Structure formats: structure tokens, C-alpha cells
Amino acid sequence: MNPLPMILADLRGLRWNAVVVVVLVAVAVAVGIALGAQERAFRHASARAADDFPLLIGAAGSNTQLVLTSVYLRLEALPLMNGAALARLGTDERVAAVAPIAFGDVVAGHPVIGTTAAFAGRWGRLAPIEGRMFAAENEAVIGSDARLAIGDDLKPSHGHAGAVWPTDLGHVGTEEAAHVHAGAHYKVVGRLAPTGGPWDRAVIVPVETVWETHGLGNGHAPGIERIGPPFDAATVPDVPAIVVKPKSFAAAYQLRGEWRRGVTQALFPAEVLVELHVALGDVQQILLVASALDDGLVFLAVTALLVTVVGLRRRRYAVLRALGAPQSFVLATVWGAAAVLMVAGASLGLGLGWGAAIAVSQLIAGDTGLAVPVTIGAPEILWAGAVALAGSLFALIPAWVAGRGSVIDGLSS
Amino acid sequence: MPTSAAPAEPAAADGPRAAALRLDGVVVEHRRGREPPFRALDIESLEVPPGARVGFAGPSGAGKSTLLHVVAGLAVPSTGRVAWGDTRLDTLGEAAHGRWRRATIGFVFQDFHLVDELTVRDNVLMPARFGRIADRQALHARADALIARMGLDDPRRRAAKLSRGERQRVAVARALLLGPRLILADEPTASLDAEAGRAVAGLLVDAAREHGATLLVVAHDPALLERLDTVHRLAGGRLIAEERR
Numbered sequence: 274m275n276p277l278p279m280i281l282a283d284l285r286g287l288r289w290n291a292v293v294v295v296v297l298v299a300v301a302v303a304v305g306i307a308l309g310a311q312e313r314a315f316r317h318a319s320a321r322a323a324d325d326f327p328l329l330i331g332a333a334g335s336n337t338q339l340v341l342t343s344v345y346l347r348l349e350a351l352p353l354m355n356g357a358a359l360a361r362l363g364t365d366e367r368v369a370a371v372a373p374i375a376f377g378d379v380v381a382g383h384p385v386i387g388t389t390a391a392f393a394g395r396w397g398r399l400a401p402i403e404g405r406m407f408a409a410e411n412e413a414v415i416g417s418d419a420r421l422a423i424g425d426d427l428k429p430s431h432g433h434a435g436a437v438w439p440t441d442l443g444h445v446g447t448e449e450a451a452h453v454h455a456g457a458h459y460k461v462v463g464r465l466a467p468t469g470g471p472w473d474r475a476v477i478v479p480v481e482t483v484w485e486t487h488g489l490g491n492g493h494a495p496g497i498e499r500i501g502p503p504f505d506a507a508t509v510p511d512v513p514a515i516v517v518k519p520k521s522f523a524a525a526y527q528l529r530g531e532w533r534r535g536v537t538q539a540l541f542p543a544e545v546l547v548e549l550h551v552a553l554g555d556v557q558q559i560l561l562v563a564s565a566l567d568d569g570l571v572f573l574a575v576t577a578l579l580v581t582v583v584g585l586r587r588r589r590y591a592v593l594r595a596l597g598a599p600q601s602f603v604l605a606t607v608w609g610a611a612a613v614l615m616v617a618g619a620s621l622g623l624g625l626g627w628g629a630a631i632a633v634s635q636l637i638a639g640d641t642g643l644a645v646p647v648t649i650g651a652p653e654i655l656w657a658g659a660v661a662l663a664g665s666l667f668a669l670i671p672a673w674v675a676g677r678g679s680v681i682d683g684l685s686s
Numbered sequence: 687m688p689t690s691a692a693p694a695e696p697a698a699a700d701g702p703r704a705a706a707l708r709l710d711g712v713v714v715e716h717r718r719g720r721e722p723p724f725r726a727l728d729i730e731s732l733e734v735p736p737g738a739r740v741g742f743a744g745p746s747g748a749g750k751s752t753l754l755h756v757v758a759g760l761a762v763p764s765t766g767r768v769a770w771g772d773t774r775l776d777t778l779g780e781a782a783h784g785r786w787r788r789a790t791i792g793f794v795f796q797d798f799h800l801v802d803e804l805t806v807r808d809n810v811l812m813p814a815r816f817g818r819i820a821d822r823q824a825l826h827a828r829a830d831a832l833i834a835r836m837g838l839d840d841p842r843r844r845a846a847k848l849s850r851g852e853r854q855r856v857a858v859a860r861a862l863l864l865g866p867r868l869i870l871a872d873e874p875t876a877s878l879d880a881e882a883g884r885a886v887a888g889l890l891v892d893a894a895r896e897h898g899a900t901l902l903v904v905a906h907d908p909a910l911l912e913r914l915d916t917v918h919r920l921a922g923g924r925l926i927a928e929e930r931r
Contacts, residue, residue, distance in 0.1 A: 274815065274816060274817060274818070275815045275819070276815065278804060278808050278811075278812075278815065279801070279804075279812075279815070281803075282801050282803035282804045282808075283803075285803040286802070286803045588799070589799075589801065592795070592799040593812075593816075594784070595758065595760060595787075595793055595795075596787075596788075596793055596812065596813050596816070596860075597784055597785075597787040597788030597789075597791065597813055597816050598784070598788075598815075598816045599781065599784050599785075599788075599816060600780075600781075600784075602815070602816050680760045681755055681760050681761055684760075684795075684799075
């Protein structure tokens with residue numbers, strides 16, 4: 274038995290109906306694929322961006338905002354904590370390294386972040402791919418995606434007006450132009466390797482430069498012009514966030530316990546991410562259920578369409594049976610054509626879903642600076658396969674309808 | 687008294703391969719709601735010898751097509767006996783009837799019933815798709831020979847692009863592909879012009895003779911009927927007259 278020529282003939286005869294079915298199934302599949310792939314990629318990317326922030330300490334307040342601002346540079350005004358903490362942590366024997374993070378300025382759409390050279394280089398993990406690390410006040414290194422060049426002389430403006438789109442980077446907006454810090458400037462001396470996070474868009478300067486730009490001194494004893502730790506407990510300004518690299522897990526938990534009392538909070542960014550992912554996960558579940566319902570509705574619509582087509586082709590299948598075709602031949606013909614459409618739709622949906630996930634990644638990267646590399650993995654392929662399988666099972670309905678009924682009635686229809 | 691057709695001329699080299707067809711007391715009734723059953727066919731006795739070429743004529747509703755459907759196993763008689771040689775057709779189940787039909791019958795329809803999206807060759811090969819093909823090359827060669835015999839020059843043409851006469855010739859070739867022992871033709875020339883009708887009638891009768899097959903034809907077309915050995919007249923589902931040529 275070889276129903277393949279009839280399957281191809283049926284598909285050819287469907288013309289635009291076949292295209293409609295494939296597109297409907299493809300869109301239904303693509304929604305599920307895009308949701309799954311995007312969500313997984315976003316979780317990975319957001320977790321990776323937080324890898325360089327073992328322990329964050331800030332003033333008591335929203336832990337989520339502390340992480341969003343420090344790690345993801347979603348810049349909002351954070352409550353400040355006493356800068357003396359920097360000196361205290363710098364001498365704590367459980368701490369391998371400590372760095373302040375200071376925000377508040379913008380250059381050509383790029384956020385300006387003040388910190389130490391050690392943390393800018395992610396404590397030795399990240400080296401400049403061009404030029405060198407800043408070594409003095411008024412020097413800056415730029416992230417890999419910054420639309421600036423080594424040698425640029427930058428004039429910072431007060432504010433958080435970061436660029437929303439990558440294409441806006443490198444342009445000075447109206448708001449930014451109205452709040453330029455008089456007399457302040459940085460010279461770009463290096464470009465850092467990519468981190469895959471929002472810091473790739475930042476202009477990173479010595480924290481002393483940020484403090485001085487805002488008239489807060491340089492955090493060192495009078496007369497000392499160097500940059501970097503140790504900081505002077507008596508003169509160091511209040512800071513919005515401190516990154517701490519503990520020497521051990523035990524030290525990390527001890528420090529977190531000690532600094533999350535009273536006027537300060539200490540947290541592992543992963544904790545906040547887990548909370549966010551749990552919330553995202555709930556939404557994800559709802560979206561996946563909605564997507565599955567969507568698929569079910571599409572299957573019903575496609576099945577109804579195919580049953581109608583089979584009804585219109587009643588005579589064709591009656592002729593086959595009159596010529597001696599067993600019911601199984603007719604069933605295989607109708608099911609085969611429908612299954613081909615379902616599999617084609619699911620395969621196209623896999624590609625479309627991947628494309629959609631990449632497009633959403635571009636939007637997220639444009640909005641957050643977070644590189645979200647989307648990959649199509651086993652879950653997406655399994656999803657597409659499950660949809661194709663379910664669709665093929667639905668396709669048995671028109672096939673069963675086609676194989677039933679009187680041949681004579683079919684011949685005279 | 688049984689009505690019988692004259693034996694066919696043994697034109698085939700090895701004589702008729704067909705079996706005798708016999709109908710006894712065959713009644714087909716249709717029921718519509720609460721109305722009394724309508725008797726579409728009432729054949730007291732009909733015997734068709736192997737290799738005979740028999741026509742059935744009569745007004746619409748006389749039961750001609752129903753008779754073909756009973757023989758083909760597409761319609762089940764309410765009572766009676768239908769036999770092809772030693773095989774009781776009226777007692778076969780649907781699947782067995784399908785197998786018998788596939789192995790025995792070539793069917794030519796008035797409206798051709800080709801698959802428009804397929805080529806001439808694929809339409810002719812269609813009955814072979816229903817079962818296992820032993821020698822694919824030989825089958826294709828046979829299909830191409832039949833197509834050429836029918837005067838069709840290009841086996842790769844789509845059926846949708848053929849004229850009505852060409853379509854019916856493809857339908858005849860399809861019916862002959864598996865070397866049927868019984869050819870059933872339901873008004874095979876009714877939708878053709880006179881010239882095309884004569885050509886198709888000639889092909890059908892000649893092919894039946896060459897294959898030693900029994901040919902049962904429902905027709906109004908005198909040009910086709912006059913080429914047959916016997917013509918039965920039907921009215922009200924009954925055989926009312928027999929004309930031997």
C-alpha cells in the first residue's frame with residue numbers, strides 16, 4: 274500500500290487551505306517556543322550578570338531595587354549607607370575584596386558608574402580589550418558596547434537618563450545636555466571585554482571621581498590623591514551600594530547576617546533573582562497554559578477545516594474505495610496529508626518561535642543591556658514534537674470521517 | 687428461466703480468464719423514513735458467461751447502476767445470491783469485498799473520477815497503490831503501454847489539463863491496469879461527444895476482448911450498445927428484455 278501520491282495530491286489540492294493550516298499551527302507553536310526559550314535565556318542571562326556580585330550591602334530598603342540598580346543598572350535613587358562601612362569591611366579579615374558602587378551621572382546616554390579599578394576588572398577576571406584600566410581620577414574605561422572611543426573626552430551630566438535603545442547610545446539627549454556638571458570631565462583610556470550584562474554599556478570611572486564631581490571629596494584623608502582602597506573612614510562619603518567578595522561561603526553567610534540588621538541590608542543577588550524567577554515562573558506557568566489552550570483551539574479550528582475539506586472530497590474517497598482501496602488506504606491518505614501539515618506547522622513554528630525569541634532578546638538587550646542569547650534546546654524541540662504529535666492525533670478525526678460512510682452515497686454526492 | 691448472454695469470442699490468446707457471474711433472486715430495496723421500501727432492483731435470474739460483453743439499458747431509475755453496484759459489492763442486496771464463479775459475493779464482508787474488487791474488477795465511471803492533481807501515469811497506477819507491488823518496473827511499463835494504447839502522448843500531464851475524451855481514456859487505462867477479469871462501466875461515453883464516445887467505446891470493448899475479461903456496461907449510447915454481445919433492457923428494477931447481437 275502506498276498512499277504517498279494521494280497524500281501529495283490532496284495537499285496540492287488544498288492550495289491556500291494548506292498554507293492557512295500550516296501558518297495557524299506554526300503561530301500557535303511559535304508562541305510556546307518563544308515563551309519557553311526566552312524565559313530560560315533570560316534566567317540564565319540574569320543569573321550570569323549577577324555572578325560578579327557575591328554579596329551586596331546597602332542601606333535598608335528594597336532588596337530588589339538594590340540588586341536592580343547595582344547589578345542591572347536600572348538606576349533609581351537608592352538610600353545611602355554610611356561610607357565608614359567601606360573602611361570597616363576593607364579591614365574585615367573575612368573579606369577578600371570590597372568595592373563601592375556610586376551612580377548618578379550619565380554621559381551620552383551611558384550610565385556613569387564609580388567604583389574601584391579592581392571591581393571594574395571584576396577582581397582580575399575582566400581585562401581591557403583595548404587600552405588600559407583607569408589609573409587616576411578623570412580617567413574612564415568603557416564597557417564593550419559603549420558607543421564611545423578611547424581618547425574621548427567626556428562631560429558627565431547629573432541624572433539617570435540612560436539610553437533606552439542601543440541606537441540612542443552615543444547621543445546627548447536634551448535632558449542630559451541641560452544638566453552637565455561644570456568642569457567635570459573624563460578621558461576614556463580603555464575598553465573592557467564584554468560581560469554580557471548591562472555594565473557593558475557603562476562608563477566606569479574611579480569612585481573618587483564621582484564623589485568629587487558631586488562635591489563630596491575623594492574618600493581619602495586630606496592631601497591623598499591616589500585612587501582605590503583603603504578609604505578613610507572619617508571622610509569617605511555615604512554610598513548607595515557596596516560589593517563584597519567574601520573569602521569563603523561561611524564568611525559570606527556571616528557577613529550577610531551581620532550586615533542585614535538595623536540600618537543596612539546585605540543580600541546575595543541570587544536570593545532576589547530566585548524571588549523574581551519564582552514570580553516569573555508563575556507568570557510563565559500561566560502563559561504556558563494559555564499557550565496550550567491556544568494550541569488546542571487551533572487544533573480544533575484546523576480539525577474542523579479538515580473535516581469540512583474531507584466532506585467536500587467525499588466523492589474522491591468514495592471513488593478510491595470503489596476502485597478497491599481498503600478503508601485503511603483512505604484513512605492513511607487523509608491522515609497523512611493532515612499530519613504533514615501539522616508537522617510542517619510545528620517545524621515552521623519552531624523556527625518562528627526561535628526568531629521571535631531572538632527578536633524579544635534584542636528588545637530586552639536594548640532595554641536592559643542584558644545579553645540574552647537564545648538557544649533552541651530539548652524543551653523547545655520536545656514542545657514542537659508534542660504539538661506535532663497532538664496535531665497528528667487530531668488528524669485522525671477527519672481521517673476516520675473520510676473512511677466511513679456509504680461508497681454509493683459518496684459517488685453520487 | 688435464467689436470462690443468459692452469449693459467450694464471448696475467445697479473442698484472448700489463452701481464452702477468457704473471467705468466471706461466470708450469476709445473480710439469483712437479487713432484490714435491493716431502499717428505505718426512506720416511514721415510506722414503504724422502494725425496490726430499486728429485482729433480478730429473478732441473470733447469468734453472464736465468462737468473457738461476455740453485456741450491456742444494460744433502460745430509463746433513469748430502471749436499476750442499471752444499482753445492478754453494477756451489487757456486482758461490485760458496493761450495494762448489498764436485501765435478498766438473493768450473487769456469485770462470481772464459486773465465490774458468493776453477497777456474503778462477503780466489506781474488507782473481503784474490497785480485496786475481491788481490487789483483484790477482479792476494473793471500474794469505469796461516467797464522470798471519469800480522476801484525481802486532477804495527479805499525472806496521467808499516477809492516475810492509471812492508482813489501483814496498484816492499494817496493495818503490494820511485486821514488480822514495480824513491470825507495472826510502470828504496463829501503465830505506459832496502456833497510456834500509449836489509449837492514444838495519450840504524455841503520461842506526465844496533469845489530469846486537470848486533459849480534455850473529457852482524454853480523461854475517459856485515462857479512466858479506461860486505469861480500469862485495465864491490473865488485468866481485471868470483470869470490467870464494469872457505468873455510462874462511460876455519456877459525457878463525451880459522439881466521436882470521443884465512439885473511440886472510448888472501441889477501446890473498452892477491444893480491451894475486454896483482448897484481456898478475456900467480462901464486460902458489463904450501463905449505457906444509453908446506441909453506438910456502444912451495438913458493439914456488445916447482449917443488451918438487457920431494464921425497467922422498474924427488472925430485466926424486461928434481452929437483445930442478442
